[in-house]
Amino acid sequence: MLKIKYKAYDCVIIEYMLRRYSADALMHAKTCNEYIVEVERGLNYMAIGQAVTYRYLYYKHSGKMAKPMIICRKASRELKEAAQLEQGIKVVEVLNGWLGM
DSSP: OOEEOOTTEEEEEEEEEETTEEEEEEEEETTSOEEEEEEEEEOOHHHHHHHHHHHHHHHHHHSSOOEEEEEEEEOOHHHHHIIIIIHOOEEEEOBTTEEOO
């Protein structure tokens, strides 16, 4: 269970449906940025692929571009860099299930 205590988000939708797929969350920041979110215990190839796919499906579904985000407990440096630099995915590592960015 992910608990969000950061006040920069004014709306969080859990299990956001994208036709026959569902992202773990859609978060709307007060800055008007939207994040399509995948949550995993550890950053892995599958999570990166899901985040990229959800970004695409969200655009097709809404006509708006959301920023992809992966929330995880731990991430290797190599996969984190690949996700962030190559795909523009924001990778957030959390402790004890708390998202306090």
